[in-house]
Amino acid sequence: MPLDQVCKDPANPAGRERQRQAFEHLMAAFEASADQPPRERWLYLEAAHVIGQNRLALHWRAHRRMLAFARQLRDEHEVQGQWRQLGYAVLGHVVRRIPQGNTGRAIVPAFRTMVPSAAVRQRISAAMAAVNPDTPSASAALE
Template identity: 45%
Template sequence: MNWIMPKDWKIRYKNELDLSTKYKEEGNLKEAWKYLERAHLIGQYYPIPHTEIHFRMLLFAIEQKNKKEILGQLVRVSFGWLGSWLNRIPVGNTGGANVPIFQPMPIPGDLLDILSDADQTSKSLSGLKKK
């Protein structure tokens, strides 16, 4: 069970959130969303950050009046924490309603250093490799 996010992960997670906020303030919503997705890639391994990022995505969707994304995020906010708690998440999934909830995806190269323990070999739900 993954409860406490390591310090280096917290720093990277917060950096992605800060970049999202910066781009949103500048009116660049596409980039703002991209950095929410990147924060999701890091936060999805831990129940509290995973729920937090989906809540942020929900608020973003509400602000944009995006009904599909609002519905998608309501489901993810409600149940995403459970996958994190059980270490059964779709590794690499960006967390938006534009991709299937359980679809694993490749991890961007610049995040591989922090996510090196992510099980990228699974074709279904996985998580951090057991040590």
């Protein structure tokens, strides 16, 4: 089943709830990963971005957390990029142009549709399985 049917279908309240739960799972995994290298921790935020990007509140939260993490790392390029991404997130929702699979990092063009890396897809699949163990692998739909 495609990812948009599993967790992003706005007409499916149960799917929207699974989407929110998977997003929360990824954000909690990010917070619990403080002992991991930044490169690994970014993958949780990227996965949360992919899962939540079609809902403004989740999309905004993903970028706010990315901004805070970039500040923590003192990564000025990423900080500036996340400020831009916050603006683009709102704009994308206003004009209804949200590129599926975009991971939300400053190094990625804001409106580029993409296939997330295998590591990001694995985190999405794990989050979907954690919130609904009977759901087929969601990452296959992103390939």
